[in-house]
Amino acid sequence: MIWYPYQQMKTMKDPYEIVDANGVYLYTKDNKMIDSVSSWWSVIHGYKHPVLTQAIKDQADKFAHVMLGGLTHEPVRRLSDKLADWLPGDLNYCFFSDSGSVAVEVALKMALQYYMNQGERQRTMTLSLTHSYHGDTFKTMEVGDDEDYHFVLEAFGEKKYAVNIPTEIPALEEAFEKYHDKLNCLLVEPLLQAPAECACTTFPS
Numbered sequence: 001m002i003w004y005p006y007q008q009m010k011t012m013k014d015p016y017e018i019v020d021a022n023g024v025y026l027y028t029k030d031n032k033m034i035d036s037v038s039s040w041w042s043v044i045h046g047y048k049h050p051v052l053t054q055a056i057k058d059q060a061d062k063f064a065h066v067m068l069g070g071l072t073h074e075p076v077r078r079l080s081d082k083l084a085d086w087l088p089g090d091l092n093y094c095f096f097s098d099s100g101s102v103a104v105e106v107a108l109k110m111a112l113q114y115y116m117n118q119g120e121r122q123r124t125m126t127l128s129l130t131h132s133y134h135g136d137t138f139k140t141m142e143v144g145d146d147e148d149y150h151f152v153l154e155a156f157g158e159k160k161y162a163v164n165i166p167t168e169i170p171a172l173e174e175a176f177e178k179y180h181d182k183l184n185c186l187l188v189e190p191l192l193q194a195p196a197e198c199a200c201t202t203f204p205s
């Protein structure tokens with residue numbers, strides 16, 4: 001049995017059985033349809049992209065995966081260098097993780113450790129926007145404000161380490177005034193359909 005995500009299993013309709021995919025199209029046995037969410041944005045260049053498919057095949061013939069704990073390799077260095085060239089300013093270091101939720105967790109841990117290293121142990125508060133979604137892991141559920149996860153608040157009580165504010169400058173100013181000595185970072189994701197997020201460490205003036 002498969003437990004499908006974001007569905008009530010008792011009432012969900014039968015999922016489409018996909019037998020092939022190409023470009024923006026998904027194929028069932030009898031029909032084709034446009035995948036307008038690119039399998040939750042993980043196939044944004046389209047299915048069977050010839051360059052990507054070839055690169056995956058070439059790399060799999062050498063090694064599909066090698067961890068970065070104590071090891072390194074040329075493809076990961078090449079990707080980091082490309083990202084560093086593309087990113088602004090001195091954002092030159094890449095930390096690789098395995099999903100959107102874990103990327104947010106990593107960013108939150110980095111921001112927290114920065115202040116711990118500075119001796120500011122009280123800076124544990126994350127600011128983020130109302131209705132924001134940052135992922136499905138426990139900490140990302142806590143810092144986000146997705147209604148589907150409000151049951152977590154019922155279980156654990158009011159949020160202690162996260163505050164959600166509306167997307168308005170006065171709300172941001174008010175939060176800075178109220179929590180300035182506790183603030184650790186501001187977590188932002190675009191309001192357009194662009195599932196990306198960044199954690200910006202706030203530096204006290």
Ligand SMILES: Cc1ncc(COP(=O)(O)O)c(C=O)c1O
Nearest residue numbers: 099100101133134135189195196
């Ligand atoms: C804005 C945003 N943040 C975080 C995530 C979580 O990413 P993942 O499902 O890879 O853990 C998603 C996933 O859709 C997302 O849209």
